[in-house]
Amino acid sequence: MRVAVIGAGSIGGWVIAALEREGLGPEAVIVRGTAPEGVRAVRSVADLPAGVTHLVDCAGHAGLAAHGPGALAAGIDVITLSLGALADAGLARDLALAAEAGCTRLHLASGAIGALDALRAGAVGGLSRVRYTGRKPPAGWVGSPAEAVLDLSALTAPAAHFEGTAREAALRYPKNANVAAAVALAGLGFDATQARLVADPEAGGNIHEIEAEGVFGSFRFEITGAALPDTPRSSALAAMSVVAELRRLGARVTT
Incomplete structure (x- = not known):
């Protein structure tokens, strides 16, 4: 396995350091600016060293859209944290077609949540209801559409600023x-x-909750995620899930 990374921000930087500890390189990082010391910086998939087998996307939706299809079509598997990008049906189709052309796979890292294995299993028998609730301190929603709905600086009690489908939320x-x-997904x-x-x-902290009902029964899962050191907006578990x-x-034996 020879690994490269897209992005060297807070999550990308953590993943790069973890890969070095794991003995997995990385071989290079696709960045607009500079890479961490000792890591080769490139600008595109075409510039990656020969032999790269896996490309880790830590650069958000734009990074996956810019580099994911090219990597998949070139025979490189992609691991991404940018699952919300797949709410764009056009991009999801492009990624699927590229993977088919390159005989590769797009792997979806679990990110900041757990219990997805139980949800996938429940879907086999049939699910009747799934609801996700994301709860953050007001400061965690600064810079998002929540600012147009709530006065985040004046909140004294919990307040919902979005209710709808997961596709609407992701877009x-x-x-x-x-x-x-x-x-x-x-x-x-x-x-x-x-x-x-x-x-x-x-x-x-950032609290994520899943409620699901189906033929299997029902479950409720909640996790409070810690942030990466010095980067309060980045989930530590999301970075860890990539590794x-x-x-x-x-x-050889997987769970």
Whole structure:
């Protein structure tokens, strides 16, 4: 396995350092600016060293759209955290066609949420209801469409600023709704999965909740995610999930 990375921001930088500890390179990083010391910087998939087998997307929706199809078509598997980008039906189609052309796979990292294995299993028997709720402190929604709905600086109690489908959430909140997309892709799909986004001054972190019902029974899962050191907007678990996925892909026995 020879790995390259898209992006060297907060999550990308953490992943690059983790890959070095794992003995997985990286071979290069696709960036607009400079790469971390000792890592080769390139501008596109065409510039990657020969022999790269896996490309890790840590650059958000734009990074996946810009480099994902080219990598897949060139015979390089892609691991992405930008699951919300797949709410764009055109991009999802382009990625699928590129993977077919290159005999490759697009792997979806679990990101900042858990319990997706149970949701995928439940979908086999049939799901009747799946709802995702994302709850963050008001400051966590600054710079998002929530500012047009709520006075984030004046909140004294939890307030929802979005309720709709997971597709609507992913398209309207591209930097905040990758978890909603992960839940949708594991279960009922973008249009049948309900999403609710809440600004909560009492929240002690970013809280993600899944509620699901189906033939299997029902479950409710909640996780409070910690941020990466010095980067309060970036989920530590999301970064860790990329390395976990690479470990899984390289293992002889997988879970």
